[in-house]
Structure formats: C-alpha cells, structure tokens
Amino acid sequence: MKKELRFLNYILYSIAFYMVLPNSIKEIPFALLGLISILFFIRERQIDGKIFFMLSSFFAISVISLLYTADIKYGLNRIEGLLPLLYITFSYAVFSKMKIRFEKEFVRNWIVLFNTASFLFLVVFSCYFYFQKLELNYNNIRTALDEIPLIGMHPIYVSITAVLGILTCVYGFRGAIKTSSFFIVTNLVLLVISGSRATFIGFLMLLFLWILFSKIDKKAKFGLVSSSVISLCLLFMLNTDFKIRFQEMILPVSYSKVNPNNSTSVRYAVWSCSLEQIKKSNIVLGNGIGDVPTVLQSCYDAKYPDLGQYYNSHNQYFSIILGSGLIGLISLAGFFICLFVDGLKNKNKYLLIVITFYLYMFIFENIMERKYGILLLLFFMLYVFNLFPKMAEEKN
Secondary structure, three states, X not given: OHHHHHHHHHHHHHHHOHHHOOHHHOOHHHHHHXXXXXXXXXXXXXXXXXXXXXXXXXXXXXXXXXXXXXXXXHHHHHHHHXXXXXXXXXXXXXXXXXXXXXXXXXXXHHHHHHHHHHHHHHHHHHHHHHHHOOXXXXXXXXXXXXXXXXXXXXXXXXXXXXXXXXXXXXHHOOOOHHHHHHHHHHHHHHXXXXXXXXXXXXXXXXXXXXXXXXXXXXXXHHHHHHHHHHHHHHHHHHOHHHHHHHHOOOOOHHHHOOOOOOHHHHHHHHHHHHHHHHHHOOOOOOOOOOOHHHHHHHHHHHHOHHHOOOOOOOXXXXXXXXXXXXXXXXXXXXXXXXXHHHHHHOOOHHHXXXXXXXXXXXXXXXXXHOHHHHHHHHHHHHHHHHHHHHHOEOXX
C-alpha cells in the first residue's frame, strides 16, 4: 500500500504543475489519478457513491440526449469533454471513503508547486510577449496568453486559475507572510493581465465577503478595505485599457447594436439568442447536447448577422438547458448542493467560497465545456478544498 500511496502523491504533485504542462498532456495526470483509484477500489472495495452518482447522472443524461440530437459528431465531442466527470469524481469517491490521509506538509508542498507553476507561466508569457515586440494593450496581451507555444491558455482560464491560486495562498500559508505575499502578487498580476472582467468582479466580491466575515479586528478590516479600494482606484487611473473594458459594461451603445469588437455587446446578443431559443426548446429535455451550436447559430444568423462566427452561450446554465433541459440542470445542481451541504457540515469555508465562485462564473462563461475549466473545477472542489483539508493531519 505504501508504494501505491507514494505513486498517488507523485500524480498529485504532477497536477500541481498544471499551468506549465504542455496542453497536449495536461489531462494525463488527471487520467492517471482515475486509473490508480480503480486499483485502490479493486483492492479495498470501498466507494462513496453519493457524489459519484450525482455527476455520473449528469453525464448519463448528456449521453442520453445524443438519442435526439442531429449533430452526433459534435455531441460525441462534447461527451468526450465531460469524461473527467466520471474518472475524477470516481477517484474522489474512492479516496474519500478510504479516508486516505494527506499530511499538512504534503498539502503545503502541493500549494507551493501549484503557485510556482503560475509564476513560471507568468515569466514565460512575459518573455514571449517581449520578444514578439507587440504593442502593450489588452487585445495583444489576451491574444498572447492564448498563443504561448505549448502552454497557451484562454484568458478566462488564466484568471480563474489565478483566483484559485490566491485562495490556496490564504489557506496554505498561514503565518508565512513573505511566501504568501509573493504568490498572491503573482496571481493578482495574472488576474489583471487576463482582462477578465467577470472573474475580477467575482474576486472583489469574494475578497470583501472574506474581510466582512473574517475574525480579524475592526482596524485590520478597515485597513484591508481601504488598501483594496485605493489599489483598485489606482488600477483604473493608471491602466487606461482596463478602465475602457469596464466602461463598455455601462455604455448604452454596448446593448443597442452588435459590435464584434465589443465583448459586452457580443455577450448581450448571445444571451438574447440563448433565452429566445430556450423558449422555443423542449424545456424538460432540451435539444440534445450536439445541437446547441446549431440552435444558437440559427438565431445569430437571423438577428445578429454581424456576429459571424459561432459563439457559445457564455452562460453555463443556458447551455445546459439548451442541451439537456431542466433534467440536466437539476442533476448538476444536485452535485453542487451535495458539496455545499458537506462544506457547511464540516465548516469548510474555502470549499463554500469555491462553490460560490464557480456558480457565479457559470453566469458568464461555459466553464464545463473546455477541459481547462472542468479539470480545475473538479480537482479544486473535490481535492484541494475538500479532501486535502478534510484529511490533513499533523505530521508526527
């Protein structure tokens, strides 16, 4: 058993390097986690079926929706993208039931490696951007983030990873001010350069909620709020591009006419079509997981021809309803409710924060329709902020 546990630790450590792993092999450590959990299950015959049943139900409903979808090819591609729902959740269900313990030293080392990978990603990006000799603006920065050779990542997932990194610093480096400060600054830089407004606003809400409900004294709370407000004001004053991106959200023109170069305008058009198509769809069963792009594109072509290329719904809830209806949405909600209740029961505030953060992000992004999103979502909810702190023990 010791040899298997050592191998399990190596797999988990390799996942910590997620940000700098080549995109072609990013999923391999997670798949290995699923495979080794099968070996543990065969030997121990223990599994917590509740969580696994919840997510496997959502997966099963998505598969069943292939029966009434027209675009089977795209539908199968989406099902392949949902496979982590099975193997990551299965691994958690096995290890949770077995009560495998992770020493605090291991958890701390994992957090160090994860945030070190984020720092290395930032260094590689900076070098790539510099040698490309690009003009310093958000369009170029966001494009460069996605085009870094081998490890390029869409800005929205860079921003989400940054927020997760900040949360791990708060959780894992109590008392280690220098280490936590360095990694928090690293992640804040990634968050800002990503230009993701939804993630930035979500982070600010989490920050102020944490300050409000933390046990620190009133003077410290006042100092944190004041410094946060001042930093935010300076950011808007000194970074014109950043200010313009947020101004788009309140300008009437963003909602009166579609402008493919204005992300707020595009999102408004996409949401409008999503709601219109939901009204026309079978609200219980949806259109089938493979037909969501076709259904949305038909509306874009009719109402917003300037959009041109296909855009997803930019709202995970809308996408699920369009694909598998309320049945799919309710089955996925069961997973989050189950985890939320578990977090309340164990007074796990970090798990509750992460769940809240993702439920908020679902309003603006289709997180579960890219491997970048679904792998991190599952691993952080089930392992980093659930299994790690739940099972951690002091080293003797």
